[in-house]
Structures are given as C-alpha cells and as structure tokens.
Amino acid sequence: MFQKRIVVCLDVRDGKTTKGIKFKGNVDIGDPVQMAEEYYNQGVDELVFYDITASAEKRGIMIDVVRRVAEKIFIPFCVGGGIGSVEDMNAVIMAGAEKVSVNSAAVRNPSIITGGAERYGSQCIVLGMDAEADPSMPSGYGVVIDGGRVRTGRDMIEWAREAESRGAGEIVLNSIDADGTRDGYEITATRLVSEAVGIPVVASGGAGLPRHLAEVLTEGRADAALIASMVHYGDFTVADIKKELTSSGIPVRMD
Amino acid sequence: MITVVDYEAGNLRSVQTALTHLGAEFRISSRPDDVLASDQVIFPGVGEAKHAMGILTRDGLDEALIAFAKSGKPLLGICLGCQILQDHSEERDTDLLGIIPGEVKLFPGDMGVKVPQIGWNTVIHDHSRLFEGIPQESSFYFVHSYYLSTQLPGGGDSPWVCGRAEYGMEFAAAVHKENVWATQFHPEKSGPKGLRLLENFIRRIG
Numbered sequence: 001m002f003q004k005r006i007v008v009c010l011d012v013r014d015g016k017t018t019k020g021i022k023f024k025g026n027v028d029i030g031d032p033v034q035m036a037e038e039y040y041n042q043g044v045d046e047l048v049f050y051d052i053t054a055s056a057e058k059r060g061i062m063i064d065v066v067r068r069v070a071e072k073i074f075i076p077f078c079v080g081g082g083i084g085s086v087e088d089m090n091a092v093i094m095a096g097a098e099k100v101s102v103n104s105a106a107v108r109n110p111s112i113i114t115g116g117a118e119r120y121g122s123q124c125i126v127l128g129m130d131a132e133a134d135p136s137m138p139s140g141y142g143v144v145i146d147g148g149r150v151r152t153g154r155d156m157i158e159w160a161r162e163a164e165s166r167g168a169g170e171i172v173l174n175s176i177d178a179d180g181t182r183d184g185y186e187i188t189a190t191r192l193v194s195e196a197v198g199i200p201v202v203a204s205g206g207a208g209l210p211r212h213l214a215e216v217l218t219e220g221r222a223d224a225a226l227i228a229s230m231v232h233y234g235d236f237t238v239a240d241i242k243k244e245l246t247s248s249g250i251p252v253r254m255d
Numbered sequence: 256m257i258t259v260v261d262y263e264a265g266n267l268r269s270v271q272t273a274l275t276h277l278g279a280e281f282r283i284s285s286r287p288d289d290v291l292a293s294d295q296v297i298f299p300g301v302g303e304a305k306h307a308m309g310i311l312t313r314d315g316l317d318e319a320l321i322a323f324a325k326s327g328k329p330l331l332g333i334c335l336g337c338q339i340l341q342d343h344s345e346e347r348d349t350d351l352l353g354i355i356p357g358e359v360k361l362f363p364g365d366m367g368v369k370v371p372q373i374g375w376n377t378v379i380h381d382h383s384r385l386f387e388g389i390p391q392e393s394s395f396y397f398v399h400s401y402y403l404s405t406q407l408p409g410g411g412d413s414p415w416v417c418g419r420a421e422y423g424m425e426f427a428a429a430v431h432k433e434n435v436w437a438t439q440f441h442p443e444k445s446g447p448k449g450l451r452l453l454e455n456f457i458r459r460i461g
Contacts, residue, residue: 001377001421002368002375002421003377003394040446071272074449074450075396075445075446076444095268096268096272199369199371223373255390
C-alpha cells in the first residue's frame with residue numbers, strides 16, 4: 001500500500017540546526033548530522049535541510065553537512081535555501097542530496113525549475129512555496145518570498161501550476177500564517193494546491209500535534225506532512241506520530 | 256569485485272554510500288571491460304529510457320551487460336536500470352536490452368493516483384534470496400512514472416515477478432530471472448530494509 005510520508009525539516013545556519021518561530025529569533029539546537037541520524041532511527045521517511053546561512057562565504061559548510069548526512073542515512077533527503085542556479089543544485093546533488101528545493105529564486109527566475117528538471121529530472125526538483133491568505137488573489141492565497149517579507153502579487157494556484165508545467169516534481173507548500181504557531185496546518189490552502197496539480201504536495205507550517213498531520217493528510221489531501229518543532233523540542237518522536245496516524249487509519253511506513 | 260555501472264543516468268552517490276556502509280568492495284565504471292571482468296554488477300540509474308539506451312549503446316555497455324547476464328554472474332538492476340533490463344518501454348517507444356522478458360508502461364493518469372509515484376510503498380515478495388530476512392509488506396522507496404507490467408508482452412502472467420506492489424493497479428516491484436535481479440524501488444534509499452536487500456545481493460547471491 002502506498003503510504004503518506006512524514007518529513008522532518010531541519011533549518012541549518014553555519015552548519016548548525018535551528019528552528020525559526022515565524023522566521024524570527026532562531027536559536028541553535030544541535031548538530032544536523034546527529035539529528036538526521038536520530039530521526040532516521042525513529043523511522044522518518046524523508047528529511048529536508050534548509051540552509052539559512054546568511055553569508056555566501058559560509059555556504060560551503062552546508063555542502064559538507066550534506067556529504068556527511070549522505071554517509072549516515074539511507075532515505076531520501078532534500079536541500080533548500082540559497083539555491084539560486086543550476087550550478088548550486090549541482091553542488092548539493094553531487095554531495096548526495098536526492099532533491100533540491102527552490103523558493104524565492106524560482107519566483108524571480110522560473111527558468112531555474114526548467115533547467116534543473118532538464119538536467120536532473122523532475123524527481124529532483126522541489127518547489128518550495130510560501131503562501132499567505134490574501135483576499136485579493138483569485139484562490140484567496142498569494143505567494144510571498146524572502147522568508148515571508150515580500151509579497152509577489154502572484155496567486156498560489158497559478159504559481160503551483162506554472163511550476164508543475166516547468167517540471168517541478170513536488171511542491172512543499174508552507175503557510176506563513178500557520179508557520180510556527182503549532183495550531184495546525186493551513187488545510188484549505190493545502191487542499192487547493194493538491195487538487196490543482198498532479199504532483200505530490202507536502203504540507204508545511206503549523207504542526208503541533210499528531211492530529212494536525214492526520215487532518216492535513218486527509219482533509220488537506222496532502223501526500224506528505226512536514227514537521228519541525230514538535231519533534232525538535234522532544235515533545236513527540238516520529239515513531240509516536242506514526243503510531244497515532246496508523247491508529248487513525250492513515251497508511252504510513254512502520255518498519 | 257563489484258562494478259557499479261556509470262552511464263550518466265543520474266547520481267550514483269547514494270548507491271556508492273550504501274555500498275561503502277555495507278563494507279563492499281566496488282568500483283564505479285563506464286568501461287565494458289570492467290563490467291565483463293566483474294564478479295557482480297549493479298546497474299542503477301534515474302532518468303529517461305531512450306536517452307539512457309543511447310549512452311549505453313554509444314559506450315558499448317549494452318553488449319557488455321547482455322554478455323555479463325549470460326555469464327551466469329549476478330546482476331542487479333535498480334529503478335531505470337531495472338526497466339532497461341526489460342524488452343521494451345512505452346517511454347518514447349524504446350527498445351531495451353531484453354535480458355528479462357517484460358514490458359515497461361506509463362502509469363495511467365486516471366487511476367486516482369499521482370504520477371510519478373514518489374514515496375514509500377509496501378512490497379509482497381516471493382521469499383526469494385534477495386528478500387531473505389525482509390518481512391512481507393515491508394516498505395521501499397519508489398520514484399517512477401513508468402512501471403513494469405506483471406504481464407508478459409504476449410499476454411499471460413510474467414513468471415519473472417518476485418515482488419509486487421499496488422499503485423492504482425498492481426505492478427512488478429522486483430523481477431528475477433536466473434542470475435539477474437532487479438528492483439523498481441531504490442534499496443539504497445529504503446532505510447534498513449533496503450540495506451538488507453543490498454546486503455543479500457552482495458553476500459548471499461553469487
């Protein structure tokens with residue numbers, strides 16, 4: 001049986017993991033390689049490393065993290081943040097990442113999706129999209145970039161469809177409104193995107209309890225749910241969450 | 256010596272790290288001579304079938320793989336490598352190596368599932384040596400739009416299917432004919448069960 005995926009996201013700055021609450025006030029909480037191994041042992045299905053390193057000179061640290069992670073865990077993982085060109089994609093893929101995620105850079109220059117998909121295949125190219133409620137948009141949600149600071153004036157659904165047609169293999173939809181609240185995912189936005197595209201949609205932003213994942217994987221029609229704080233601070237393990245999803249009748253990998 | 260065939264079809268790094276983790280002695284090569292001189296061959300790959308066949312033919316790897324398969328020594332195809340061992344793919348109407356009789360088809364878009372299949376799916380296996388120690392309905396990681404049919408090209412059930420999965424319909428997750436094995440899923444990305452399968456190939460088959 002095909003299963004829903006639980007994806008753990010690790011924000012990495014200067015080679016250390018952090019977790020941003022509404023993208024502000026990041027605090028260091030650990031070594032990304034050790035954390036990746038811990039989640040691998042807990043049975044996570046996939047990992048995302050989001051590089052929030054500010055200075056370009058320190059970007060090389062991330063490549064080293066990717067290389068070390070690839071030697072320790074044998075599940076797919078994606079790297080995003082600071083990917084501005086097909087050459088940037090090449091560096092993380094050659095270091096061992098399965099997928100790369102593009103976000104703001106793809107809005108500014110959508111041909112990066114096309115170029116990446118042509119070179120590595122759609123399965124490698126993930127569109128990360130930050131959306132916020134915006135009644136002036138046809139879908140009711142607009143695309144924002146640069147960590148939520150800049151409104152693009154683009155509609156969430158229209159951008160999702162364009163990214164799919166350009167060769168994105170998956171969309172991670174992050175709700176700016178829900179991110180960091182731990183009150184639950186943005187179900188409506190997730191469902192709208194999932195129904196509008198034929199590629200998998202990963203819901204992101206707002207997870208605080210296992211039932212939030214259950215909601216977004218059923219009502220929200222998400223193919224996967226991304227989590228961070230709820231496991232990083234030790235409130236839940238991936239295994240706890242999967243157990244609860246299984247008892248709710250949601251198929252997840254239990255071995 | 257194990258040879259991992261490099262034919263410009265995707266990144267071999269995950270296969271490389273998994274084999275290193277298992278303590279295997281291997282080399283990555285695109286030379287037909289290296290393939291023929293190996294004790295075991297792993298034939299991975301991600302990408303498009305016609306393009307891949309073009310590279311294999313250009314480099315003489317098509318004939319080397321066919322000759323290696325005939326030698327009786329163990330060969331393991333993974334993902335695109337698994338598909339290329341079949342007779343034919345609907346992907347740009349491509350003739351393949353024909354090492355294991357079978358047809359590669361596009362997942363229909365009207366089965367209520369997303370195409371490509373990206374993610375974990377459970378496999379029912381036939382207890383063959385490749386799956387030794389792996390419980391039924393263990394999960395493996397799949398990424399593909401085209402699938403191996405469980406039917407032979409001329410009709411009738413394929414006798415070569417050794418693992419089955421469902422994605423809107425039943426498809427072959429793994430096939431086996433004599434010394435040749437192949438998985439549609441990525442064992443190198445399928446956690447401890449996937450590593451066990453690779454270890455089975457390296458240490459128990461041959």
